[in-house]
Amino acid sequence: MEKEHNLVPGDALWKRHLYRIIYRSDTRLGKLFDIILLSLILISTFIIMMESVPKLDKRFHYVFIISEWVISLFFTAEYWSRIAVLKNKKHYIFSFFGIIDFLALVPFYLSFIFPVTKYFLIFRMLRMLRVFRVFNLLDFMNDGTVIVRALKNSSRKIYIFLLFLVIFSVIVGSLMFMVEGGREGFETIPQAIYWAVVTVTTVGYGDVSPITPMGKFFAVILMLAGYSIIAVPTGIVTAEMRNKRQNLEKICERCGNEDIDDDARYCKQCGKKLA
């Protein structure tokens, strides 16, 4: 998340006003702006989705195109305003949301030069991430940051767990390639690894499934393993989340009690007023 207070507004009064509307939500206009922005992001995403349905695109083709124009122009105006009102422009432009805002605009303008391809689409979809900015402003993200922080703190452990999982899947996949030979869905090792991941994560599409009794036997072992393994990321994140729930730096000066809640004003063990 970008730290909003690092973004110092420019000098002119209108810049300060606009800054408040765009970057804050403590005024009526600021809140209105956020809600309009949120609506446009959602509408825009919805249109991109509907455009991909041939039947709907045929029927509402011009509605979609005009809406896209209107929304893109609004987003462009918003992007320029965001830059204009700031003193430290670079800070915004190269921030996470600055890049997202830019990338969401690019495909619209590129489509004048290059023929529209479906590869633009994913950039247009990145607009959705802007939802978080609005939510951030609307003070809805305190709980979100708890989640993000817990994930971040346990990310190293999760990476290693995923590394384990990938290596495990590669070895199991190779084993199944040997066992199931060239049977359907196990023709190559990458295919067999795909099956192994589908199985161990308990997704189980069923587009590939073991056919020989030997293969089914190995599959059963893999499934039971996967069922036990699923506990690991859960354990990691849960332990981390509990961790984050108490102020780790506070300590009672009198009795040394370290189990102090964020909102505590007195030590629960000895009753001393906390600093």
Add this chain to the structure above:
Amino acid sequence: MEKEHNLVPGDALWKRHLYRIIYRSDTRLGKLFDIILLSLILISTFIIMMESVPKLDKRFHYVFIISEWVISLFFTAEYWSRIAVLKNKKHYIFSFFGIIDFLALVPFYLSFIFPVTKYFLIFRMLRMLRVFRVFNLLDFMNDGTVIVRALKNSSRKIYIFLLFLVIFSVIVGSLMFMVEGGREGFETIPQAIYWAVVTVTTVGYGDVSPITPMGKFFAVILMLAGYSIIAVPTGIVTAEMRNKRQNLEKICERCGNEDIDDDARYCKQCGKKLA
């Protein structure tokens, strides 16, 4: 859950008696009433389910219709009694269970005016929710409320997690729409998003599954991500549940603080020694 003690019985003695039977379960008649009610709810639900099976409906058509009549009349009588015995009638009528009770009756009476359509069905099914009322009375729900409270307390975090998940699925779905082109099951973006949700939640129907090697590669990454992500709601609820295990009965006499840990000897808000 409605708070029963807010429902003051009417004046007349028979009202008081009926109130005790209907709203309480501390008398033999009251318990009998609850058990009959529970049975009728279950029988009624069972009949609705069986009615939908053509073979059974043909064979037992009149049994089903007559049962529905009997049960609906009983429920109607019960609904009127519930209102009659109360002084504060509005309180019940607009309470959660009051509305459920009403909605469960409506389709039966509407069927005299309008032709019976399957859209009535869902209202009739809402009767099932009344099971909770009976369980509530039978003092079986203490454990249930712990679950409900933990879910409620962590609901904001879960909403945000779901928001993350939806946006993640939308972006991944769009990506797969690009990768798998117009292949079966990935013809439109909403379709591809459907696939993404099916995959990331580890449901994995297999009605849609990636076909190209590139698509399978992305699917593998998505599955591994989903497998790690599943830890998040678990972590949230678990942390919350542990939280709620703190002493629910303790309260600080001086400042009224109710958030008191099991091992606390002093109030963490005002420093008072706890009894």
Add this chain to the structure above:
Amino acid sequence: MEKEHNLVPGDALWKRHLYRIIYRSDTRLGKLFDIILLSLILISTFIIMMESVPKLDKRFHYVFIISEWVISLFFTAEYWSRIAVLKNKKHYIFSFFGIIDFLALVPFYLSFIFPVTKYFLIFRMLRMLRVFRVFNLLDFMNDGTVIVRALKNSSRKIYIFLLFLVIFSVIVGSLMFMVEGGREGFETIPQAIYWAVVTVTTVGYGDVSPITPMGKFFAVILMLAGYSIIAVPTGIVTAEMRNKRQNLEKICERCGNEDIDDDARYCKQCGKKLA
């Protein structure tokens, strides 16, 4: 688990000896007996499984039948010995394992009177449960009882959670029956409920999956809900397991610290020797 010490051996010396061999595993013969028993249970289960494969049954028919005879006779002898050496015979006969032992023998003897049907099979399979008895003796079950206790203590909460889940599935299933009309796999409400359970538990066979866009939309919501709901039983059991890890009755007399581990001899807060 039955409490072995309630089973008083009979008077005669050979009874005492046999008792030690059968019910204990602190002698060489006792351990040997346990290992033979364990092997026979596993072999017996393996044979029942193989018998069901026509190709193998044709080839090894007589091997299977003779093994079954030998094992059944051994189990019969064991059953009678178990009763013979005890004084309090009823206690064993009506204990959990006593009934299992009996049921595992019944189909063999019934097969002389009635024609063998596949319905005997499930009783023969119950023998597998006897594995736990042997493991119990071999002192391997301490960890098992922790699991069982945690499950038992949280069983009420889990039942209520399952009740929620069933009612939720019934209502969602009815909704989908309405949405997907009479389409394949959603012809009747019970069918639709089957689909709802398959989905919400993230099993996702794919034998039934939504076809209409509306149906897919509801399915997506159901999956996301199920994905959040899965956290509930995990939270319940985890909280319960942590719970059981500390002595809940101990308390430090001097400082009132209640967070006392099972193996603690001194209070970790004030250093007082614990009673």
Add this chain to the structure above:
Amino acid sequence: MEKEHNLVPGDALWKRHLYRIIYRSDTRLGKLFDIILLSLILISTFIIMMESVPKLDKRFHYVFIISEWVISLFFTAEYWSRIAVLKNKKHYIFSFFGIIDFLALVPFYLSFIFPVTKYFLIFRMLRMLRVFRVFNLLDFMNDGTVIVRALKNSSRKIYIFLLFLVIFSVIVGSLMFMVEGGREGFETIPQAIYWAVVTVTTVGYGDVSPITPMGKFFAVILMLAGYSIIAVPTGIVTAEMRNKRQNLEKICERCGNEDIDDDARYCKQCGKKLA
């Protein structure tokens, strides 16, 4: 993980130098060596995977063969160096990674004597496990060992849980064999057990799924059971992980007790005040 400091380097100076490069990563050359090793392991695994794809194998056959030669020779040189520089050679040769290193080389040399079969493949794939050694050196595994330790400490409980699960699946599978008779996918008991495991672990391929209403009813119960059961391994590992979060560095000076909670101020075993 092998304890590197047990591997004493040989006497000669070049041995000490080579030892540092191979077994340590605190020099530039040592780090370079690790990175080359890591790259070769990954390239090698990638080649083995690609070889299994007929289309790619046809096109790049000689590229694959030459790379395999180069990598195998490098690994051979590395294996001999590893042994050469050590004094206590046996310690390495029979260590976990020593055996892995050896097994990864064997198929290459055996292929000169015996015709190449796909059964060599799995040994070649074991090379992937060497990744962990490199990561270990690069000090990336502290978090990994936390996971491994938590799994090890809860392994007994997990084994027993898996035993429960297997016996549960066998009994449920037999039951379904009876219910679904000889229907497709339930022709034999092992088949039915395969289905039971696929279901209870929530994998749900859908290659086998219940057909009769009775079978679907049992399947629903099994799924709900499995959904509750999944909480068990999670609870076990989570409890264990929280456990391991206690202060791993603290130790009682007087009695040597290492099981010291974060908030402990006195040793719970001997009552000594902790520093």
